[in-house]
Amino acid sequence: MMAAVKPFVEVALWVLVLCSGINVAFGSANKETNGVVLCNERERQALLKFKHALNASEYALSSWVGDNCCRWEGVGCNNETGYVIELNLKGIIYTVSGEIDPSLLELKHLSYLDLSDNYFGFKPIPKFFGSFLKLTYLNLSYSVFSGTVPWQIGNISGLHYLDLHENYLLQIENLQWLSHLSSLQYLDLGKADLSMVSDWVQPINMIPSLSVLHLSDCGLRNSSTPLHFNLTSLTVLDLSGNSLTLKWLDWLANLRSLVTLDLSNVRLEGQSPSSSFFISKPFDWLSQLLINLVSLDLSENRIEGKIPSILWGCCDLLKLDLSSNSLTGDLDGFLKSLTRCGPNNPEKHGRLASIRELYLSNNNFSGTVPESLGQLSNLVSLEMSYNSLEGAISEAHFANLTRLEDLHLSANSLVFNVSPQWIPPFQLKRIGLSSCQLGPQFPSWLQFQRNLSYLDLSHSQISDVIPNWFWNLSSQVSYINISQNLIRGKIPSSLNFGFEAVVDFSSNRFEGPLPQNWSNIIYLDLSNNSLSGPIDMSFGFIEFLFLSNNSLHGSIPSLICNRSSILILDLSRNNLTGQVPSCFEDFQDFFVLDLSFNNLGGVLPNVFTSRDLRCLQLSHNNLSGVLPFLIRAQSPLLALDLSGNRLSGSIPRWLGENTSDLVILNLRSNMFHGNIPPQLSLLSSLQILVLANNSLSGKIPTSFGNFTSMAMTQNLIYSIFPELNIDGAFIKYRESVTVIMKGIEMTYTKTLSLVTTMDLSRNNLFGEIPQELTSLRGLQSLNLSGNHLEGKIPKNIGSLKQLESLDLSQNHLSGKIPSSISSLTFLSKLNLSNNNLSGTIPSGNQLQTLLDPSIYAGNYDLCGPFLPKLCSAKVVPQPPNTFHGEDEDDGTEHWWFFVVVAVGFVAGFWLACGILIFSKTWRIAYFRFFDRLNERLDGFYVKMVAMVMKKTKG
Incomplete structure (x- = not known):
């Protein structure tokens, strides 16, 4: 038997030797002689091919050189075999873009792939990703993929982690491929479009290993729920930002292992706007989940009334977010219930609550803040901003809050009543106390806060000199806002702030020169102070600079040209001289340039090439010359204000052809001449058109009736300029424009997006007022005064229903x-003086309140009750609503009226006579009636004669 086995043993030994030789021949390429692992050559070539297909920056993938790809940044290899098992190109600092080359398929041992935070230009996720059968981790979030998610990903049966969130244009038509990922533990499809998936719960329910599920903002609809739930391991569920009904949410009661539940902004379809989140249907399932739940987010819903009792005394919740609802009542009972576990938890009664994060902002809570708040010793974050809370805040409110890091009480009517010697028990990182009364002295307790990164003390009634210790806090602060106070003093010449800091010192009483050195600041607002001197400062990393309404003088420094990445520059309302720097032409990312209300001279730069320029404000300077080709084609410009200069020449056609998004165009008080280009009517978004006080001639273009935004009776633009989110703070640039409304020069800022006006006054325009202007039904102000217009006022002028001011003088x-004109019910300013109008002034409605005779002065043929010339009694004022289809201007009588009267008279006459002729009964009754009437008149006559004779004889 041994003899029979021996040949097989020998063959086996030879196979082992042969395999060893092959391993030496081919595997030695993966190892160096000194023991350092080298990557596989085929995989190295595949990675290089992958790199060349990408559009990587100079610094991204710069380490991908040399023979050993295992040492390349983002590449991880097996320590024994040298095969690539990890590719991590998460683009936190340096991003990549372009095509993902299929050469990656050579990485047959790849188990970890992270391409998140990159830019792949709305390309689809490659289908060949489904061939990485050894993948356990796949992260493609924040990478601008689009199209349909390939079902082939379902082939990766060993996948544990799948993250596709924040790819806004991803679509998923069905989720059946998910059911094949039996090992999946983490799934995030946030922002992907699942609106076409009618049954999304069933395939997810087939993944018993699933622990974390994020489906926020996916357009989810109610889905059928399974009879048996396999999601026994699910600990985190995020369904925020979808439209779900209360009844459907009952199935959540089966998820007994949940620890974190996010139902923020679920909008609860099917409920009336006035119905309460809890009252309309009790959340029985919530009471069961609270046994294990440690984080509950119900923010941005329609919760009304008081905080539901089910949430009182929740001892095990670490985080509770009820912000941005419609909750009312005071907080006394609720906060007391959290200090000691309440009757809802009898087995835990008397135990301190574990609450660490409590968010109650943006509700309607009223009353005072109870001192029991100070007993929540585990509290780390407290947000109660934007409510109607009032009363005093004392040291007792913070007695035991030793762990507190975030405190937000802004937009309430709270008064801080603490001792100047008070030393807080906490070290705060973020403080938001805007609109609370902290002053008049500067709050001295702030000097003990050593970890601050966010500080908002705006609108806090501080009228003190800023203390020296305040500047020592700045080194780590990345957001600081002390605006809208009366703080005095000088700003140090050199300050350091935290990385990419936002600094707002506006609307105070700071004086002296500008600081020369600011480090790490990207947003700086020193506007509305009393700063003086030249702009002599280092611009550093500043991207948003506001220095308006000070007393700065000198020229705009040339150093600003070194900071070509500035997004917003506002130097308005100072005493600056010199010229507009020509380097502004090359600023690629300009968002706003405001140099208005200075003494700048010279000519304008030729072209602003910025692809993002939204506002160009150069009004009220001494700029001269013709208007150059300022804006490149298809510019996103929203506001252009060049008023109050000495610009000349004609208004260029490119204004209408290149700036299709323009909302504000103000060229008032220049020296423009020539015709108004009809191309301006291409500006469908235009709401403010001011060409007044120039030397324009010709006729008003009839195409001006095509301004779409002026024709809208309800303006849909809520804000002309979007808010900027910087370090979690929303910062808004507010454009302002000065227009003549109701005969008064008015400056609009906050309500600018609601203003619609057309002002062509004080030019040399002639011809008739175009009838087409009466289609601009959203127009609030129309000023055509001081021209040479002739003809009649359009008879349909009453169609401008929103008109508040009309000046045709x-x-x-x-x-x-x-x-x-009497149907203009909003009209409060009217001027028709110094024309050749005639006839009777209409009456009725709003005209009854406009009794100033100067409105009609200089029209010598007009008559009316409060004019020198009264109307003849024969003149019958026309009814107020005769403008629908009649001709009021020819002065002829309405002959048809008399025809109708005559026909009526004839018909009535023959109706009566016909009855008497053809009805004998009526004829006899008729004559008897007159016989009796005659007898009574005779008797009455005899009596009267007798009485007169009697008195005469007497």
Whole structure:
């Protein structure tokens, strides 16, 4: 038997030797002689091919050189075999883009792939990713993929982690491929479009290993729920930002292992706007989940009334977020219930609550803040901003809050009543106390806070000199806002702040020169102070600079040209001289440039090439010359204000052709001449058009009736300029524009997006007022005064229903005032003086309140009750609503009225006579009636004669 086995043993030994030789021949390429692992050559070539297909920056993938790819940044290899098992190109600092080359398929041992935080230009996720059968980790989040998620990913049966969130244009038509990922533990499809998936719970329920599920903002609808739930391991569930109904949410009661539940902004379809989140249907399932739940987010819903009793005394919750609802009542009972576990938890009664994060901002809570708040000793974050809380905040409110790091009480009516010697028991990182009364002295307790990164003390009634110790806090602060106070003093010449800091010192009483050195600041607002001197400062990393409304002088420094990445520059309302720097032409990312209300001269730069320029404000300077080709084609410009200069030449056509998004165009008070280009009517978004006080001639283009935004009776633009989110703070640039409204120069800022006006006054325009202007039904102000317009006022002027101010004075208009003008119910300013109008002034509605005779002065043929010339008694004022289809201007009588009266008279006459002729009964009754009437009149006559004779004889 041994003899029979021996040949097989020998063969086996030879196979082992042969395999060893092959391993030496081919495997030795993976190892160096000194024991350092080298990567496989085929995999190295595949990685290089992958790199060349990408558009990587100079620094991204710069380490991908040399023979050993295992040492390349982002590449991880097996320590024994040298095969690539990890590719981590998460683009935190340096991002990549371009094509993902299929050469990656050579990485047959790849188990970890992270391409998150990159830019792949809305390309689809490659289908060949489903061929990485050894993958356990796949992260493609924040990488700008689009299209349909490939079902082939379902082939990676060993996948544990799948993250596709924040790819806004991803679509998923069905989720059946998910059911094949039996080992999946983490799934995030946030922001992917699942609106076409009718049954999304069933395939997810087939993954018993799933522990974390994020489906936020996916367009989810109610889905059928399984009879048996396999999600026994699910600890985190995020369904925020979807539209779900209360009844459907009952199935959550089966998820007994949940630890974190996020139902923020689920909007609860099917409920009336006034119904309460809890009252309309009790959340029985919530009471069961609270046994294990440690984090509950119900923010941004329609929760009304008081905080539901089910949440009182929740001892095990670490985080509770009820912000941005409609909750009312005081907080006394609720906060007391958290200090000691309440009757809802009898077995834990008397135990201190574990609450660490409590978010109650943006509700309607009222009353005072109870001192029992100070007993929540585990509290780390407290947010109660934007409520109606009032009363005093004392040291007792913070007695035991030794762990507190975030405190936000802004936008309430709270008064801080603490001792100047008070030393807080906490070290705060973020403080938001805007609109709370902290002053008049500067709060001295702040000097003991050594870990601050966020500080908002705006609108806090501080009128003190800023203390020296305050500047020592700045080194780690990345957001600081002390605006809208009366703080005095000088700003040090050199300050250091935290990385990419936002600094707002606006609207105070700071004086002296500008600081020369600011480090790490990207947003700096020193506007509305009393700062003086030249702009002599280092611009550092500043991207947003506001220095308006000070007393700065000198020229705009050339150093600003070294900071070409500035996004917003506002130097308005100072005493600056010199020229507009030509380097502004090359600023690629300019968002706003405001140099208005200075003494700048010279000519304008030729072209602003910024692809993002939204506002160009150069008004009220001494700029001269013709208007150059300022804006490149298809510019996103929203506001252009060049008013109050000495610009000349004609208004260029490119304004209408290149700036299709323009909302504000103000060229008032220059020296423009020539015709108004009809191309301006291409500006469909235009709401403010001011060409007044120039030397323009020609006719008003009839195409001006095509301004779409002016024709809208309800303006849909909520804000012209979007908010900027910097370090979690929303910062808004507020454009302002000065226009003549109701005869008064008015500056609009906050309500600018609601203003619609057209001002062509004080030019040399002639011809008739185009009838087409009456289609601009959203227009609030129309000023055509001081021109040479002639003809009649459009009879449909009453169609401008939103009109508040109408000025047609100092022209050559003739004919009657249209009666439709009385239907302008919002009209509060009217000027028709110094024309050639005639006839009777219409009456009724709003005109009854406009009794100033100067409105009609200089029209010598007008008559009315409060004019020198009264109307003849024969003149019958026309009814107020005769503008629908009638001709009021020819002065002829309405002959059809008399025809109708005559026909009616004839018909009535023959109706009566016909009855008497053809009805004998009626005829006899008729004559008897007159016989009796005659007898009574005779008797009455005899009596009267007798009485007169009797008195005469007497």
